[in-house]
Every structure is written in structure tokens, then in C-alpha cells.
Amino acid sequence: MIFLTGTGGTAEWANRETGWSELARREGFALAVPEALPPDPTKPPSFLANPQRWNDASEANNKPQTTEDSDAESSSNSDAPFAPRSLALPNDVRFLTAVMDDAIIRLRTDVRNIFVTGFSNGAGMTFRLAAEAANRVAAIAPVAGYCWVRDPRPARPVPTLYTVGARDLLLPLRGGDVRLPWRNRLVRRPPITDTLERWARAIGCAEAPVLQQDDQTVRVDRYPGPVVFDAVTVEDLGHHWPGGGTQLNPRVAGPPSNAVNATEMIWAFFKSVMNTGAGAAPL
Template sequence: MCIRKSIILIAGILFLFWTGCSDHANLEQPSGITPGDYTFQISVGSLDREYVVHVPALYSEDRPAAVVIMFHGGGGTAQDAMTETGWDEKADQAGFLAVFPEGSRPDPENPASFSNNPQTWNDGSGRENVGAIQRNVDDVGFVAALLADIAARFNVDQNRIYAAGFSNGAAMVFRIGRELSNSLAAIACVASTDWLEEPYTKNPVAMLYMTGTSDPLNPIDGGEIFIGQTSYGVKPPVQQTIQKWVQMLNCPADSNVIYNSDGVIGIAYIPCMEGSEVVFYTIEGMGHWWPGWIPPDSYPPWLMNIFGEPSDKILGTDIIWEFFQTHQKK
């Protein structure tokens, strides 16, 4: 990955899953499904949208496969999310289809660029510095079309479709957890906020949330976000997002500790409506990162100062997959 040298559009960092400049090849679908990465394009409204599917060697057209859709952070790409979360590697181990959709960008005719052509998601928050929101992009429609397209191309287990996301991508996952709850069995969101008050999910969707206790861009107690001396608005406390889902899924008010080791605490609100649950992990000292991913030595110190410290105390992708496996659509 090439490192961004420009800080002109640093506001996008509030929602990013930092990555670099990456382009993926426009891959053609082979006559028979073989292991590998495939890029597909679908039209949604006036936009041509893309997503990448990682097909593991364990996939068989004769057996329905689970699906995990991973949404990159603001400014990122599908390839970046694949690299930094390892969902493709987890798919190789477990046999599910790993899907990496691309957000929309200001200039769709040119490649995504963190600094100059950033991809974002319309998470419904109304925030002024998220391009997809200001362009009123129909990302819920995109996800619905993506689900239909995948089902037409692959043998998909409709009871085991899951979504995960980071930062702006996680906020998008919160949105589809509400608006596309008929399609999802469970969701996992990292370092973000559920900005919405409605609609309530029509079908119970189990939710897992992870965040660092020292995330300057997603402060656990809420508050104003600063990059340098410049303010980029206010985020609510993380617990506010957790309580939205506790109430929406009719969970008990009290939680149980399910994990407590090396500064990582996991709590669960169970039992909830129709076997769903809300699980909440905090990682002590971690900043704005995917849990378990450590950036390369070439990562610039000034960006480390913005994001805080990474952590490999737990592997977020492993924890999330374990959670997903315990939930299927009723």
C-alpha cells in the first residue's frame, strides 16, 4: 500500500479505516466457480457499483454457503478491508463467501483515492463531511441489489448472511441492520456510532460491537472530535449506541461478563428477542483500528498520533466469526 502524504482532506479520517492507494484488477467471472477473488458490477440508480467476492477452496456449488459482507471505512476500498481485517483468510478456513463492497466516490470515472477521491457510505447520519451522504447515494439499495446478485451467482445460505464494518462502514452496517433486517442474521460493528433512531429492526438481528478505550475518533465517553486544533463535531457516548440495540432487541437491562483478559472486557446482554443478543467488547488502550491488525513499520508517525495505538490483544475477525456462527435467521 502506498502511504498518503497529503493531509488536505484529513477530515475524512473521522470515518476512515485507514488504508492506502490500492486498485484491484477488473476480474472476469470464470465459466466455473473456482477459488479466488472476483469483482462484480451492478447498476443501482444512476451509479455503477462494484463488490469483490472471495471464494474459498471449501466452497461447493452443491452446498449453501454462509456470507460475510465487510464494509470498509470512509476513504478505504474493498481491497484495503480485505488486507486489514483478514476476512478472506477466515473464509478460507471456514468455507464462507467473504464479500467486500466498494463505497461510492465523488468521481466514479477515476480510481478511489483516500486524499483525492475518497469512498464513503451513506450511513443515514446526515453528517456534512461524508460525501456519500451529501450526494444522497442509495447505499441501502446497493446492499439489497448486492444480496440479490450474490444469490444469483452463488449457492447462498439465506439464513446465514452477516455484515461487519469499520468506522463509517460500521455506521452503514448499523443502518442495514435496521432497514434490511429481513436479510441479516447478525451484524458486527467496530469503532463507530449508530446515528439512527428509527426504523426499528423488523426482525431481530444479533449485534456485536468492539471499540478501543483510547480511540480519539470514537471516544468511548463521547465528546468533541479534534484533529490538531480543528474540531470535527461531537460524537455521543458509545454506551448510547449499545443501549439503542439493547432496547430494540428487548434485552435485559443488566449484562453478563463473558470475557475479561489482558485489558479486554466483553459483556453480553442476553437473552434478547427470539434468541438474539447484544455483545460489547472494549480493548484497553486501543485507538481507531481493527482489533488485531498492526500497521507496517512504514506507517507515518503523524497518522499514528491521530489514530492512537493499535492492539493485537484479540483478533477481531476471529471473535466476530465465532459470534456469527451462533446466529442464524429464524
């Protein structure tokens, strides 16, 4: 299983925040937590000054929009922190498929049982990886992120579990202006439904979901189709890993919540995909 951190995240952060390492030891699966490159790889990573970040297609697919900030770079939809214009964006799809190849050789694992989850920018990269390398991924579980690929066309339907908080200050459910911690920039964000409907079309599911659960704490919507695509909305959750270590400042991200343990929930989803044989196609 591969976990992708958000902007500025590290493997150490992921270990403290999510509990994936502990669960991997308990359940006996291999866990990879690769780290992204910072905008300027010639300098040390820094959360505010040079944060590590996946190339999730947000920079390429977002044009500047008008906000209160007159700087064109600052008024983009993307939360990419001021990448130097002279540097080419990394090919992270190629990098992550190389990580998979290395795991297959080292662990003699089945290519049909490689799963990917990610948080925030890592969720965006999870969508992009599934869109461009669907036959390498059995299922995905993006948490609190957008699909920035404008017209995703995965080679096969990829089972998907999406999770987001209803009180996320950085990914507002209905969209709107968001203040980011990098240079105090204001960006305009689309509604979460844009991502869900676009991904539903991409994997052959209905764009109109069917309610599965709503207990005023957690809502589950299902997009009917050839594979499972569920969207989980946690009512009192901000921009945090659900049930995690709450390392992001609530003033910036919104409130934490333990109503859902995303690590346990996602692993149960991945196991269900393995048990039904709905994983990735052989190479």
C-alpha cells in the same frame, strides 16, 4: 459474509488490514467486500480529497453543532467529507441488498446465512442495514462505529457483536470533540453507550448490560434479551481493526492492539449463530 470498509477504505485495504480473505479460503465461506461511492463520483476516489463512504445515515441525522470551527458543514457530528450539496446521497441499503441477491443466485447460498461486519463508517452502515433490512441479515458485527439511525426499528431482533477500543481517538468511549483528518475538522461525538443502548432497545434487549468478562485487557458486556448482544471493549486499542494490519496513523487513530483478533472472534460468533439457527427469517 459481507465486510464494509470505513471512510476512504477499499477492498485492497480490507484484504491487507483484516485477513478476511485468508480466513474465507481456510473456512470455505464466500466473502464480499463491496466499495462505497466517493462524495463526488465524477472524480477519482482519494482518501483525503474524495474518500469513498457509505451512507450510514450520519449526514441525514446530524445537525451542525457549535465547535471551534465556524463552518457549519465542518461542525456536524458526521465525519462525512464535504459531499457536494447538489448530489443526492446514495441508497446503499438497496445496493447492499442487491449484492446479497447476486450472491444468492451465483452461489446458491441460503438467505438465512448472510452475515455483515464493518469498520468505522462501515460499522455505521452495518447498523443501518440491519435496521432497515433485518430479514436479510443473520447477524452483524460492527467494529468501531456508531449507529446513526435515530430510531432503529428492525423487523426482527438481529444477533449483534460490537467491538471498540478504549483508546480510540476518533470514537471516544465517553464522547467529546474529535479532530478528523478531512480538512482538519473538529466534530463533536456522542458517547458509545448512546449507540449501545439505542440498539439494545431496537432489538428488544435490556439497556443495562451484565458484565461477562473483565481481565483489564478485554471487557465483555452482555445486553440480555431475545438474541445475543455482546459489546467487547479492548483496553489498549485505538481506531484500528483489532489484531489487524495497523494501516491508520496512530497519531490520528490511537494505538493498535493484538489483544483480540477481531476476524477470528467475529467468525466464531457468526458460526455460533448458524449453529443455533438464530439467523435471518426466510424472504
